[in-house]
């Protein structure tokens with residue numbers, strides 16, 4: 274007699290759920306259904322094609338260093354579509370001036386002294402304060418979490434943090450670095466300090482020297498995307514999966530243990546039973562699905578932030594980009610409403626037809642997101658007003674896309690990893706066979722989400738054997 278095939282429910286069709294579904298399908302020994310509340314897959318990954326432009330409404334790329342995203346692209350046949358960013362100069366805006374980000378800065382930490390000594394981004398006293406890093410003792414106790422901002426302030430001083438590190442890092446997390454957790458966002462900096470004490474010396478020692486390039490060879494890119502937009506990855510995964518395994522417009526509403534199985538109540542009114550369940554929705558939805566379990570309440574302590582971005586297309590003649598670069602991030606001291614601007618047509622050449630310019634600005638900060646609720650026209654006005662303080666733009670964009678991301682950016686605040694560990698331990702004890710993965714837990718970047726999807730497949734496979 275053949276054993277009955279086990280059934281897995283995957284809740285949420287963002288990149289975490291999709292990568293879990295894809296690798297579970299490749300394993301081939303379990304049946305699964307992926308439930309997605311909306312009528313499309315991809316979650317935050319959304320690409321628009323318009324008048325020859327490729328516009329990302331959510332993420333526009335992923336870090337090349339973390340390999341799971343390019344591997345997934347290759348696994349679904351898109352390897353030849355991967356494209357790297359144009360490695361132009363990026364700037365930081367401080368007091369109405371665009372300063373080049375000093376060469377050798379890794380997340381704002383100097384690894385080459387020359388550019389830091391020369392830059393006008395910091396005062397002489399700011400630089401002298403940063404140099405104290407060479408002699409200061411370690412900042413915290415072993416395995417103790419602290420805020421990312423506090424850690425950098427102690428090591429390098431407030432000026433380096435405010436003029437460079439804060440704008441760079443809050444661009445990634447849309448967060449307040451004085452609340453974000455060092456251990457959950459950049460554990461490598463904690464490790465470097467533990468090992469070398471000085472962050473500058475440690476980063477210098479641990480950063481591989483750039484490989485010698487053959488003359489004329491292209492420098493490897495830091496970021497990758499797909500020629501036809503990141504949503505092409507979503508489509509390729511969808512096409513690789515059996516259609517009957519995907520149920521769109523079907524939200525999971527509650528989950529309860531039922532003997533050795535789990536019963537999922539769906540928005541369609543149906544109830545279905547599964548041997549294991551992977552929840553990849555944002556954490557507040559996960560909490561709601563399991564609201565009878567008090568240990569899930571701790572997920573309320575993961576705050577989220579709200580931002581919006583605006584992609585604006587222009588004719589080349591209308592925009593006089595005096596600076597030759599790929600964009601800038603804005604320091605809080607700058608008194609601007611936009612928090613960043615990418616010169617997308619330069620950074621991602623494939624996105625924009627010849628003779629056109631594509632600019633993407635961000636608005637909204639933690640604790641200050643009212644602007645996100647303004648009308649599209651108001652957000653465009655604010656963006657143009659801010660940009661015109663720096664670059665000369667004539668008239669309004671030919672077209673634009675405003676995308677609001679409400680409560681979409683989970684914040685890994687101090688102690689995050691301990692909260693997640695507690696939830697996962699309780700899940701394993703009280704609801705064995707239910708797993709959590711996705712951007713709310715162990716990394717927000719696309720490769721981190723894919724890694725979590727892959728890891729969940731391993732855990733489900735082990736659980737089914739047990």
Ligand code: FAD
Pocket residue numbers: 284285286287288289290308309310311314315316317318330331332333334335336523524525526553554555558582678681682710711712713716717718719720722
């Ligand atoms: P999501 O994409 O949120 O997917 C969750 C899915 O669950 C959604 O499809 C949702 O509809 C579904 N769902 C919700 N409730 C239910 C329910 N009850 N039942 C069924 N389905 C449900 N990362 C990068 O690496 N590079 C970048 O450049 C980058 N830029 C970003 C820019 C923005 C504006 C944002 C918002 C994020 C960015 N990120 C970036 C982060 C990255 O995009 C996300 O962390 C990642 O896409 C999240 O994937 P996920 O699958 O975990 O969650």
